[in-house]
Amino acid sequence: MIVQVLDIGLVALLLTLAGWTILARFTFPAVVSYVAYGLLLSLIWVRLFAVDVALTEAAIGGGFTGVLLIAAASRLRTTTPTEQGPAAPLRWAVAVLSALATLALAIVVLLLPDPSPTLAPQAIDNIAITGLGNPVTAVLIAYRAFDTMLEKCVLVLAVVGVWSVASDRYWGGAPSAPRAVAQSGALTLFAQLLPPLGILIGIRIFWVGADEPGGAFQGGAILAAMWMIVMMASLGDAPAISKRWIRIAVVAGPIVFIGVGVLGFATAGGFLAYPAGIAKTVIIFVEIFMTLSIAAALPMLVAGPPIQAPRL
Amino acid sequence: MTLVLNLFSIGAICAGLVFFVAGTVGLLRFPDPLSRLHALTKADNIGLGLVVLGLLPFANGVLGGLKLMVVWVLVQLSGATVGQLIAQSMRRNGPNA
Numbered sequence: 001m002i003v004q005v006l007d008i009g010l011v012a013l014l015l016t017l018a019g020w021t022i023l024a025r026f027t028f029p030a031v032v033s034y035v036a037y038g039l040l041l042s043l044i045w046v047r048l049f050a051v052d053v054a055l056t057e058a059a060i061g062g063g064f065t066g067v068l069l070i071a072a073a074s075r076l077r078t079t080t081p082t083e084q085g086p087a088a089p090l091r092w093a094v095a096v097l098s099a100l101a102t103l104a105l106a107i108v109v110l111l112l113p114d115p116s117p118t119l120a121p122q123a124i125d126n127i128a129i130t131g132l133g134n135p136v137t138a139v140l141i142a143y144r145a146f147d148t149m150l151e152k153c154v155l156v157l158a159v160v161g162v163w164s165v166a167s168d169r170y171w172g173g174a175p176s177a178p179r180a181v182a183q184s185g186a187l188t189l190f191a192q193l194l195p196p197l198g199i200l201i202g203i204r205i206f207w208v209g210a211d212e213p214g215g216a217f218q219g220g221a222i223l224a225a226m227w228m229i230v231m232m233a234s235l236g237d238a239p240a241i242s243k244r245w246i247r248i249a250v251v252a253g254p255i256v257f258i259g260v261g262v263l264g265f266a267t268a269g270g271f272l273a274y275p276a277g278i279a280k281t282v283i284i285f286v287e288i289f290m291t292l293s294i295a296a297a298l299p300m301l302v303a304g305p306p307i308q309a310p311r312l
Numbered sequence: 313m314t315l316v317l318n319l320f321s322i323g324a325i326c327a328g329l330v331f332f333v334a335g336t337v338g339l340l341r342f343p344d345p346l347s348r349l350h351a352l353t354k355a356d357n358i359g360l361g362l363v364v365l366g367l368l369p370f371a372n373g374v375l376g377g378l379k380l381m382v383v384w385v386l387v388q389l390s391g392a393t394v395g396q397l398i399a400q401s402m403r404r405n406g407p408n409a
Contacts, residue, residue, distance in 0.1 A: 186396035190389060
């Protein structure tokens with residue numbers, strides 16, 4: 001009973017925050033409430049016993065997207081708006097279409113048969129073949145490996161997209177590292193204390209992902225956060241985008257994933273099929289490089305396009 | 313023994329909640345940003361500390377208890393750092409920046 005009241009309270013709070021995010025008049029309050037929304041949503045995923053999703057939501061939805069949006073908001077603040085936003089008819093059209101989409105989704109969810117169709121039994125039944133203990137990782141890296149591979153490629157494309165808006169004279173130079181507005185001893189101390197622990201936790205979350213909640217994305221996001229904290233405290237600079245190591249780090253995950261996938265033709269009779277018996281070893285091998293790429297790509301997305309001329 | 317532990321947990325967690333409520337009231341009622349920040353960080357530090365203390369008897373072994381304590385230390389560390397950053401930003405740019 002008490003638990004139900006708490007759950008309903010959580011959902012009510014989530015809906016209020018969602019409404020507030022949309023209705024906020026200024027960019028920064030909207031971003032802040034969106035971050036809070038992401039953290040609350042991850043609590044709700046925990047209540048739904050989806051710890052993997054909760055970890056991802058907290059790391060990506062709340063944390064990384066939050067940093068990205070705050071950086072965007074503070075960049076926009078220095079520019080003067082050229083017009084007063086979209087006209088009223090357009091705003092109303094967006095509102096009506098969004099409301100219709102929400103309504104359609106709600107109707108579809110409410111019309112689902114009870115119990116709703118699920119592939120969970122099949123996922124559990126076949127997990128022994130993969131050698132993994134966490135069914136979510138089995139779905140991500142084995143059953144629908146193709147989707148996950150494409151997601152990693154999208155991340156590379158995103159970095160390429162950010163880099164490609166650089167002006168010609170800065171091409172090959174370094175982006176501005178994400179910096180805190182005020183440099184302080186407290187932040188420096190924080191950036192010195194946290195990364196050793198954070199790197200350990202990031203690697204552990206990636207490592208246990210095979211058998212427990214966790215995985216490459218969550219672990220990689222934590223590693224990325226550690227790098228960003230070091231840059232924010234001015235203890236490190238963003239690398240020039242012409243540096244070979246950063247480029248290799250960003251593409252390593254998808255390349256290894258595709259390479260292992262192609263090898264599957266020879267070893268297991270199909271693209272992205274893993275050889276029986278050593279499937280888990282192969283999966284963890286792929287995940288190592290995926291974690292590396294995520295840890296390299298996310299800070300590069302936050303750092304933005306290069307704004308310094310390359311040193312020749 | 314179980315009863316004593318239960319009472320200890322209930323007492324500590326309730327005391328922690330008092331700090332969170334007080335912090336929230338302070339956040340809503342205090343006149344200037346620095347005082348509001350002060351109220352908020354107190355709730356985080358002592359409130360969460362008491363909640364963690366109350367949860368310790370139910371922790372999953374010694375390692376589970378240690379993890380709870382690490383969570384508390386990390387929240388304190390990040391809360392204190394962010395509090396410093398916000399306060400410095402306010403001193404430099406004024407409360408509305």
